[in-house]
Amino acid sequence: MLFDERPKTKREDLFDRENELNGLLTNIYRPLIVLSGVRRIGKTSLLLVALNESKLPFILIDARKLKDNYGWKDIYELFSQALSSSLDKIADIIRNIRGVSILGTSVELSWKGKNYVSLADLFDHLNQKRIIIAIDEAQRLRGPLSREVKEAIAHAYDYDRNLTFILTGSEVGLLYDLIGIENDKSPLYGRYFYEIKLDRFSKEKGIEFLKKGFEENKKEANESTIEEIINFFDGIPGWLTLAGNYIISGKSIEEVKEISIRIAVNEISNLIESKRNVSEIVAKRYKNTLKCISEGNNSWTKLYDCLSKRENSTLSSSTLSNILQQLENMSIIYNYDFLDPVYKEAVKRL
Ligand SMILES: Nc1ncnc2c1ncn2[C@@H]1O[C@H](COP(=O)(O)OP(=O)(O)OP(=O)(O)O)[C@@H](O)[C@H]1O
Ligand SMILES: [Mg+2]
Structure with missing residues (x-):
């Protein structure tokens, strides 16, 4: 199944x-x-x-x-x-x-x-x-x-x-x-x-996955629901599976999005919490960097400006590059964007 x-x-x-x-x-x-x-x-x-x-x-x-x-x-x-x-x-x-x-x-x-x-x-x-x-x-x-x-x-x-x-x-x-x-x-x-x-499913494959999954469960799902799931979750099998199950259980697409964003908020909060072991300032800096990226600051200069504004101070460029490197190492971001679209939405809630 x-x-x-x-x-x-x-x-x-x-x-x-x-x-x-x-x-x-x-x-x-x-x-x-x-x-x-x-x-x-x-x-x-x-x-x-x-x-x-x-x-x-x-x-x-x-x-x-x-x-x-x-x-x-x-x-x-x-x-x-x-x-x-x-x-x-x-x-x-x-x-x-x-x-x-x-x-x-x-x-x-x-x-x-x-x-x-x-x-x-x-x-x-x-x-x-x-x-x-x-x-x-x-x-x-x-x-x-x-x-x-x-x-x-x-x-x-x-x-x-x-x-x-x-x-x-x-x-x-x-x-x-x-x-x-x-x-x-x-x-x-x-x-x-x-x-x-391992890469995410292509859009076509993602749609096929959902259709087949719904069929196996004898559930009619209309094209627009399937389209919306794919557009939101972007071919990541774990999210598609979660979405499929909730739709079958009778949740609306909006409810499914909400549930998954909450899961992602939890995961990111844990990440920030783990940085608190280093220091409060570092944890805050991670949070601010993530927020700046979720707002679309997709270059070094934009991100640096956004972060300086949020922190009300200038920070060294090595501090920022360190955080970016860490976030990339954890596969949270790549090239100033989130690898998982649900994480992007979740960060906006922090
Ligand atoms: N190719 C696939 N076909 C069918 N279901 C899949 C596929 N890949 C993943 N899934 C489903 O997606 C969910 C996540 O899969 P899995 O746990 O294997 O991923 P993972 O990369 O190990 O995740 P994590 O990083 O959280 O450990 C599970 O529900 C799994 O059944
Ligand atoms: Mg695993």
């Missing part, structure tokens, strides 16, 4: 991603694959369908669960959970590793003490079998321990030929930053990875 609101797991439910899926499956033998794209574009869906289709055993790690200042215990818990979920496929090869205990259906990894198992050791053991290690929202691994985690992945890249790492990320610049594309000090620097950049 196209409008199933969970990430898709089956090929027949994945709309218009044949090329991406085939690309992923034919490259699945590589050491490192990256799936990138803005929120709600369908990264987890593509990942799950590919894992399902590949028929290979996999370990799926949801890095979104990590806090900003995660520690070893958190990382090991994440891996323990992921190993537990795939236990039936890998029990034979992890059973006798020092520092790994299997209690019923759950796996426990020792993360300290004399029985400690390092991530690199764990990867070496997993390498006895062809296994995929998928890390969803991998940019969340940035932080105090990212170097050690990357060193373990770099080690596996070089020595564990049976392992494939698939990393996904919705904050694309941060994901590149994690891998260290431009940083020759990064353990993964210079290593080739196969990348799939």
Whole structure:
């Protein structure tokens, strides 16, 4: 069902991603694959369908669960959970590793003490079998321990030929930053990875997606509703799915817009809130920059003027370029505009 609101797991439910899926499956033998794209574009869906289709055993790690200042215990818990979920496929090869205990259906990894198992050791053991290690929202691994985690992945890249790492990320610049594309000090620097950049549906494909989704639900939706959904949500599958479900439940298009803007307001407020940990001034500056962009200030000069006015002071150009770079890294904006049209509307409400 196209409008199933969970990430898709089956090929027949994945709309218009044949090329991406085939690309992923034919490259699945590589050491490192990256799936990138803005929120709600369908990264987890593509990942799950590919894992399902590949028929290979996999370990799926949801890095979104990590806090900003995660520690070893958190990382090991994440891996323990992921190993537990795939236990039936890998029990034979992890059973006798020092520092790994299997209690019923759950796996426990020792993360300290004399029985400690390092991530690199764990990867070496997993390498006895062809296994995929998928890390969803991998940019969340940035932080105090990212170097050690990357060193373990770099080690596996070089020595564990049976392992494939698939990393996904919705904050694309941060994901590149994690891998260290431009940083020759990064353990993964210079290593080739196969990348799939997920883009939104074209207008035609978006319309087809909605029509098919409504048909599957035996719901007549008139052309103008479909047109309006596409014009507002711009081919981003997650929003189209959400809109489709609400229309089916009897909401009007205006109500659907309102609901989605509120969701986006929440997400952006969280982002600004996270900047408050740095300082109140920085948080305010992010908010003002976003507001200036949503008002259509689409060049450096315009944005700089708008921000100076809002702050009642002149700011250094490096401050502004820093904020812009961060917002681009988080895939919120590109080229002085929002990547997600709903975010643009949401920022106007802040
Ligand atoms: N190609 C597709 N065909 C059908 N449904 C899709 C497709 N891509 C995404 N969806 C739907 O859109 C929603 C978001 O998809 P998914 O969770 O896979 O995206 P994501 O990029 O991982 O999002 P996030 O960044 O929030 O983690 C889900 O409801 C999913 O079922
Ligand atoms: Mg996802």
